[in-house]
Amino acid sequence: MKAVVCTKYGPPEVLQIQEVEKPIPKDNEVLVKIYATTVSAADYRVRGFNFPASIRLPVRLLVGFKRPRKSVLGMELSGKIESIGKNVSSFKKGDQVFAASLQTFGAYAEYICLSEDGPIALKPTNITYEEAAAIPIGARTAYHHLKTIANVQPEQKVLIYGASGSVGTYAVQLAKYFGAEVTAVCSTANIEMVKALGADNVIDYTRPNYTE
Numbered sequence: 001m002k003a004v005v006c007t008k009y010g011p012p013e014v015l016q017i018q019e020v021e022k023p024i025p026k027d028n029e030v031l032v033k034i035y036a037t038t039v040s041a042a043d044y045r046v047r048g049f050n051f052p053a054s055i056r057l058p059v060r061l062l063v064g065f066k067r068p069r070k071s072v073l074g075m076e077l078s079g080k081i082e083s084i085g086k087n088v089s090s091f092k093k094g095d096q097v098f099a100a101s102l103q104t105f106g107a108y109a110e111y112i113c114l115s116e117d118g119p120i121a122l123k124p125t126n127i128t129y130e131e132a133a134a135i136p137i138g139a140r141t142a143y144h145h146l147k148t149i150a151n152v153q154p155e156q157k158v159l160i161y162g163a164s165g166s167v168g169t170y171a172v173q174l175a176k177y178f179g180a181e182v183t184a185v186c187s188t189a190n191i192e193m194v195k196a197l198g199a200d201n202v203i204d205y206t207r208p209n210y211t212e
Contacts, residue, residue: 001019030084031081032111072106073106099119137166156180
């Protein structure tokens with residue numbers, strides 16, 4: 001199969017399309033034909049080795065010295081299940097799914113094997129593969145902090161800093177869904193977009209009097 005391989009640390013040009021071995025699902029895994037993926041912050045940082053100087057040595061020990069140990073990056077994906085392991089019961093061949101491969105990466109390829117017990121779910125029928133691929137990390141993170149940690153309730157006031165980012169855009173929508181009054185913080189260029197997501201108030205942090 002074809003995959004986008006990170007040949008070394010550096011600019012986007014270090015990514016090369018190469019032929020690699022197609023994975024075979026284990027007994028508890030599904031084989032997904034990938035239709036869409038994303039470029040997450042983790043992909044960007046690992047590819048360019050974009051880390052603060054103070055942690056570069058331990059990060060190299062963790063992810064690789066000259067190039068990433070996980071040479072095929074990509075942490076989010078959507079696609080269709082092509083085959084399943086003999087012990088898989090939650091999914092079947094042909095299911096449309098979206099998932100996060102997280103620290104194992106591997107989504108910049110035509111196929112990937114994922115555990116049926118991992119962060120994988122059936123794709124809603126009313127969204128595209130491209131839309132679904134952008135959900136797993138940002139949306140799950142926003143939901144976890146708003147509901148599991150903060151337990152946002154109707155009529156509460158919620159301030160979302162970084163409202164135009166991956167987590168922030170989902171946080172605005174989820175907080176509104178939970179019935180909160182949302183104040184979003186972003187730059188001038190993203191004000192209209194954040195308003196369109198449902199924010200009740202928007203603060204432009206580039207203005208010198210934003211604290212007022």
